[in-house]
Amino acid sequence: MRRRKSEPYVRLVEPLVREHGVLRPAGWEEALERAAEGFRRNVAAKGPDAFGMFSCARATNEMNYVAQKFTRAVIGTNNVDSCNRTCHAPSVAGLARVFDSGGGTSSYREIEDADVVVLWGSNAREAHPIFFQHVLKAVHKGAKLFVVDPRKTSTAKWGHRWLQLHVGTDIPLAHAVAREIIHSGLANEAFIERATEGFAEFKASVEPWTLEVAEEVTGVPKELIRELAHAYARADRGQMSWTLGITEHHNGTNNVLSLINLALLCGHVGRYGAGLNPLRGQNNVQGGGDMGAIPDRLPGFQDILSPEVRAKYDALWGSTIPPYKGQNLTQMLEAMERGDMTCVYIIGENPVQSEADSEHTRKRLSNLDHVVVQDIFLTKTAQLADVVLPASAAWCETDGTFTNSERRVQRVRKALEAPEGARDDIAILCDLARRLGHDEWDYTSAEQVWDELRQLSPMHAGMTYQRLADLGGIQWPCYSEDTIEPSFLHGRLWEEDPAKRGRPAPFSVLDHSPPVDLLSDEFPLRLTTGRRLDSYNTGVQSSGFESPLRRGETLDLCQEDAELLGVRQDELVQISSRRGAIVAPVRIDDGLRPGLAFMTFHFPDEIDVNSITIEATCPIAGTAEYKASAIRVEKLPPGITEDDRFTVVPV
């Protein structure tokens, strides 16, 4: 079928300011003054908490450090967050609750040496292809691969076993695995006794989840659940990795905790080769959080509520950091709607297209007195701004560092000159800080920022730029310039000495909570969303190259459902949810089961899938339930042609 392609985005090369309702080109001086004046005005009128910073999980650690410092030291609020909220905030929240640290616990190299690998809610073959090569190394050496996914993805096709659960039944499945491990006498009792707490309550909580009950609820045959339980528990080195199939639910943090429970049950954490690993979706979403671009942590993942920690920062920054947590991205969007938040500074993020229920997000941003967007493109979000500041592209036009999914901090190097007119993010932040009365703000290099961070964050202290280059990156923590820590975290849990062992890792007692968007006669199909190999997120970057694999947005259905609806491959259909409706062509996918439909979110300028997804969010981490919407699919009335396919039809 012919695909109408949207035009690729063109780089921004001059600042824009809004005048009489439209954006017009402006000089840097005027744009910076307008940006600063708006922040000054709003903070003066409503206090610093009327300000919000959307920092950028795509930019360097150094930029994120400076952005959160700007928020805390110049404006005086902790309202800083980034799109980690839309993906792996539940992973960070879950891991931090149990282990006091929000990072994945092992390394890619260790996965090659695992003997059982579980990929739960992860299509790594397409979304993390190079990580999956490490998994395949293990598979070729004899490791067993279990894939838990509602769809028969290309990852699932590599699994020795594929557990096809119903969307949103991860906790029942994990509980049944736990119960089977306990009842079979395969739990690692010595580890549980020494390194964990709350086992008795946990054991009681999973007791109702027999294999039979779990099969009924999850749709996974009990023999497969039993096999996963026995293989994982008997493994010497069991690896558990997950992606957004676990986190993008209204109870994402609980889903993460349910997997952590399994690792605690078997002692598959804190040792070489065994671990818990969230596969991060953006190049520096790990680093953004590590740098304190989140509302409850200072750089180095240090607790904002600790007076000693704040005092250390205040002393160096000359600031007074508020002694309470700021608002996360989800809460900021709500505060905009209430009118409590009146100005935002958005760096390299595109919430209008990336947030669930996108029309709602657009309305909330339109509600603000002052919106400043700093980006390399005039995104849909930038089009709503009062001031647009053209930035350089972090990964190839600036120096700095990114931190990957295995906590490895690696050097980012400038290979290209930014286009004439665009400026470095950190330089722009410094300019704004000076305009807001902080004359001392002047960083001349990314390394200077990094060295300031190393003074404040013990887990980064030993990572000089020179060492990062010499060693091919260094995994945190790295406490001093002459040491390297083991490649896995939480080895302390295996110490003989209770003092060295530290805080026991708690089991979590969790309830099953099905998806919020209920299936009904009116909306009988379950829609889940995900990625494809050759495209990326909202498509702003990946639309820039021609991929022979790309086929545009489709509504994927199984053959049975297509027949039931009387629709054919390539036929345009209307897809409605409780929030909106869109039109897209059908694609038959034999990896889906009856009742389950799939779409990506890569082509929002053509088909805005997030106008029908649900905004129900995880109360702990604030991540939306992108993975489970209730939809209805209908044939188009006669007379509607292909040219109408991109219009949003009112419900």
Added chain:
Amino acid sequence: MTAIDIGLPRRLVEFELDGEPVRVPENATILDACTAAGTKIPTLCQGDTLQPANACRVCMVEVEGSRTLVPSCSRKVEPGMVVRTDTERTKTSRKVVLELLASATDLSTTPEVKGWLEETGAEPERFGPPAPPSDDRDHRQPGEHEVPDGMTAATVRQPVKVDNDLYVRDYGKCILCYKCVDACGDQWQNSFAITVAGRGFDARISTEFANPLPESACVYCGNCVEVCPTGALSFKAEHDRRENGTWDEERQTETTTICTFCGVGCNLTLHVQDNEIVKVTSPHDSSVTHGNLCIKGRFGWQHVQNR
């Protein structure tokens, strides 16, 4: 249950290389040992991220007690072994192998080979002028040979395949080293889009049924191009620039940075000419990527240059 052996620390092994005692870690190949000792051995099919394929026969050396020459890229060093790299026998072998390769294949984009031909005194022209390109190589069946007339040198020349926007396949430059097949197969990418089809001199790298790439299992990771030693596989951006004469490596810089398309942290080396990215490779010594990338990392850079 310990299903997977994770290995033990390696010991050192001592052997004799061109009359000198040398110590290397056990499991090192003769080629590894030569490289460490500063003895240059030419090779085409050896890949630092791949298991030895023993295909090109350029790196052959003499081992005392061995009836035949041995490929240094795969033969492991054994204690007490006596290895010679620079005898009449190794020189003759290398000369003939290079002559055969250079007479049958277009080596104009193979790095270093010009020097090796000169050093060994190879005369690929002695087999006659090259036969004209053939348009039926992809469909030859075993046993269907025409008897050559001896007037021209048999070659693998054939038209360049340009069937998509990302890769070009110029199999007239292919020496059948297997590196692309191994990179696409179980050693890295596991896509199995290509393999060796045909027998004898008709052997060639092929997709299933010689389909164009867009109709094959190819996922455009470019990991085959990354390991190709002769330029038979190249990125279209590079191919087009070479064609129109604007490819100039003298004016290029190489800068290693990190990919932005997911959180895995793949290392990218950006080849930049006149402030434009013209090619992306990946450092082979990175513990994250080992020289491999996916379609996004390899080709997803144009957006920053839409300026």
